[in-house]
Amino acid sequence: MSAPTAAAKIDDERLKQVSWLRQALVRPELGAICGAILVFVFFLMVAGDSGMFAPQGIRNWTLVSAQFAILAAGACLLMIAGEFDLSVGSMIGFAGVVIAILSVQWGWPVWAAILSAFAVCLFIGAVNGFLVIKTGLPSFIVTLAFLYILRGLTIWLSVATTRQTIIGGVGQAAQGDWLAPIFGGIAFRGLFQWMGDQGWIATFTRGARIGEPVVEGIPALVFWALGLILFAHVLLTRTRFGNWIFASGGDAEAARKVGVPVSRVKILMFMFSAFCACVFATCQVMEFGSAAADRGLLKEFEAIICVVIGGALLTGGYGSVIGAALGALIFGVVQQGLFFANAESSLFRVFLGVILLMAVIMNTIIRRMITGER
Amino acid sequence: MSEAAPILEMRGIEKHFGPVVALAGVSFDIRPGECHCLLGDNGAGKSTFIKTMSGVHRPTRGEIFFEGRPLRFSSPRDAMEAGVATVFQDLAMIPLMSVTRNFWMGREPQKRLGPLKLFDRARAEAVVAEQMREMGINLRQADQAVGTLSGGERQTVAIARAVYFGAKVLILDEPTSALGVRQTSHVLATIDRARARGVGVVFITHNARHALAVGDRFTVLNRGRTLGTARKGEVAITELQDLMAGGGEMADMSALGEGAL
Numbered sequence: 219m220s221a222p223t224a225a226a227k228i229d230d231e232r233l234k235q236v237s238w239l240r241q242a243l244v245r246p247e248l249g250a251i252c253g254a255i256l257v258f259v260f261f262l263m264v265a266g267d268s269g270m271f272a273p274q275g276i277r278n279w280t281l282v283s284a285q286f287a288i289l290a291a292g293a294c295l296l297m298i299a300g301e302f303d304l305s306v307g308s309m310i311g312f313a314g315v316v317i318a319i320l321s322v323q324w325g326w327p328v329w330a331a332i333l334s335a336f337a338v339c340l341f342i343g344a345v346n347g348f349l350v351i352k353t354g355l356p357s358f359i360v361t362l363a364f365l366y367i368l369r370g371l372t373i374w375l376s377v378a379t380t381r382q383t384i385i386g387g388v389g390q391a392a393q394g395d396w397l398a399p400i401f402g403g404i405a406f407r408g409l410f411q412w413m414g415d416q417g418w419i420a421t422f423t424r425g426a427r428i429g430e431p432v433v434e435g436i437p438a439l440v441f442w443a444l445g446l447i448l449f450a451h452v453l454l455t456r457t458r459f460g461n462w463i464f465a466s467g468g469d470a471e472a473a474r475k476v477g478v479p480v481s482r483v484k485i486l487m488f489m490f491s492a493f494c495a496c497v498f499a500t501c502q503v504m505e506f507g508s509a510a511a512d513r514g515l516l517k518e519f520e521a522i523i524c525v526v527i528g529g530a531l532l533t534g535g536y537g538s539v540i541g542a543a544l545g546a547l548i549f550g551v552v553q554q555g556l557f558f559a560n561a562e563s564s565l566f567r568v569f570l571g572v573i574l575l576m577a578v579i580m581n582t583i584i585r586r587m588i589t590g591e592r
Numbered sequence: 593m594s595e596a597a598p599i600l601e602m603r604g605i606e607k608h609f610g611p612v613v614a615l616a617g618v619s620f621d622i623r624p625g626e627c628h629c630l631l632g633d634n635g636a637g638k639s640t641f642i643k644t645m646s647g648v649h650r651p652t653r654g655e656i657f658f659e660g661r662p663l664r665f666s667s668p669r670d671a672m673e674a675g676v677a678t679v680f681q682d683l684a685m686i687p688l689m690s691v692t693r694n695f696w697m698g699r700e701p702q703k704r705l706g707p708l709k710l711f712d713r714a715r716a717e718a719v720v721a722e723q724m725r726e727m728g729i730n731l732r733q734a735d736q737a738v739g740t741l742s743g744g745e746r747q748t749v750a751i752a753r754a755v756y757f758g759a760k761v762l763i764l765d766e767p768t769s770a771l772g773v774r775q776t777s778h779v780l781a782t783i784d785r786a787r788a789r790g791v792g793v794v795f796i797t798h799n800a801r802h803a804l805a806v807g808d809r810f811t812v813l814n815r816g817r818t819l820g821t822a823r824k825g826e827v828a829i830t831e832l833q834d835l836m837a838g839g840g841e842m843a844d845m846s847a848l849g850e851g852a853l
Contacts, residue, residue: 456710458700465697468686475684476698477669535688589687589739 402504
């Protein structure tokens with residue numbers, strides 16, 4: 219009975235061979251790759267001679283993209299694990315103010331202030347995750363509560379200790395600190411000076427910094443972005459834990475049945491998201507030399523948009539860190555590109571809404587192709 | 593073959609939920625390399641019995657012997673570790689993930705790379721490709737999502753997974769009930785392959801035709817009791833159906849249209 223049907227089955231399978239196009243479509247990154255190419259071609263045509271692709275312009279959109287990428291790395295893994303973190307933006311403001319108050323007001327060494335901020339953020343991330351797991355409530359609601367709680371605490375802490383919402387003086391406090399340059403430093407100064415001397419990149423032609431290159435090196439922020447993307451990508455695609463992230467977001471019950479520690483995975487991903495927010499906050503505080511209570515507004519949504527443009531499903535279980543990083547690149551290039559192209563900057567939000575909608579529609583179609591549902 | 597000692601033996605199992613007597617004395621055993629079909633209509637106590645066998649419920653009365661020793665599973669994990677695997681109807685598989693990732697979920701093989709422990713994808717894919725081929729599924733590619741498989745193929749992946757991870761007893765809860773004709777025959781062929789590897793298969797169904805196609809022994813469950821066990825060749829379809837229905841109406845129906853079911 220079984221032999222003839224088995225043979226028929228195989229023939230049947232061969233008839234259903236998928237085309238290479240369909241195979242390529244069923245990769246989460248495809249949309250983001252096409253999007254990135256389109257965006258670059260578009261701005262090369264529209265703003266090619268505006269300095270957008272000169273060293274200074276490149277640094278400009280690279281920095282913005284790197285900022286998005288840091289947050290997107292955390293949001294991506296968390297979304298694949300099936301959860302959101304809407305408290306990321308508020309966490310950025312909170313971490314910054316913690317660093318500033320500890321180092322400037324309390325006189326702690328900056329490294330201790332930074333490490334404390336990380337400890338506090340990881341703790342809040344764990345609380346987020348713990349509440350979501352224990353209450354069974356959607357993470358949307360739990361982290362929305364923390365969006366307000368943390369923002370309120372940030373403003374209150376800042377005003378209560380300094381009567382201001384901006385706390386300066388971190389720059390002076392960080393002089394000579396060993397940890398601060400890891401977040402606010404600039405690498406390859408020598409190389410860039412040498413390239414300037416060779417006349418390969420632009421240098422200042424007047425003023426106090428005459429002879430110095432306009433772009434003095436690569437900010438630490440960019441290395442953090444690359445490092446976090448690499449870490450998240452390897453973790454997701456090359457480790458046992460990565461499989462658990464997919465499984466936890468794909469179907470938590472099914473994953474539990476075969477022994478995946480779903481609660482642990484989700485809580486750790488909330489902590490990773492909080493870690494990324496703290497990296498972002500620390501880099502920003504070190505760059506500006508100050509903390510402000512309103513930093514990080516709307517960053518949680520921007521991070522989620524990057525991840526969705528990168529092909530992840532809002533419902534979890536599917537997505538790619540590389541896609542999310544490309545989403546961040548698209549985001550950064552368009553935001554800065556419109557400025558170089560002299561476009562009305564408010565149009566950026568229109569673009570954002572449109573591309574978000576397109577990405578979500580496309581992801582839904584892709585999901586149907588994978589799961590075969592109609 | 594069927595003279596071998598039973599792997600799992602259950603004697604006089606009773607299970608009460610408060611005043612409700614779900615199982616009122618069930619005896620059942622399963623030997624290596626056989627397919628023992630448990631037949632019963634809806635409400636006969638099949639689900640309760642499976643859950644007792646797989647460690648979800650503790651029996652109110654009765655004894656369980658595993659490989660000759662008296663045993664009480666305190667959790668499904670216990671049962672799984674001893675080698676009693678249950679493939680439930682909802683399968684515990686994630687459609688968005690690849691067959692390989694699903695197959696290894698929770699037990700991923702690892703390799704060392706310096707200080708890092710990485711998911712050994714090459715080995716994982718090779719094992720899955722081989723297991724699938726043995727079970728008669730030709731994967732188009734190793735990262736094919738489970739969502740693209742048919743219901744019967746998904747059952748087969750779940751069965752292959754259980755067998756690969758050392759199941760000695762495989763409990764299949766109505767694996768054919770939601771499937772079409774061709775997919776059903778695929779699952780029955782899979783049961784045959786698992787049996788050939790020496791696994792004891794407990795095949796729960798209410799379809800006597802499916803049971804007769806692969807079963808070595810047949811036990812009918814009715815109103816929480818077993819009505820005896822028959823060997824292959826000793827019973828006909830109509831007899832099994834009569835037993836499942838408790839004798840009455842089904843017999844009359846089959847008298848009207850012989851073999852209509």
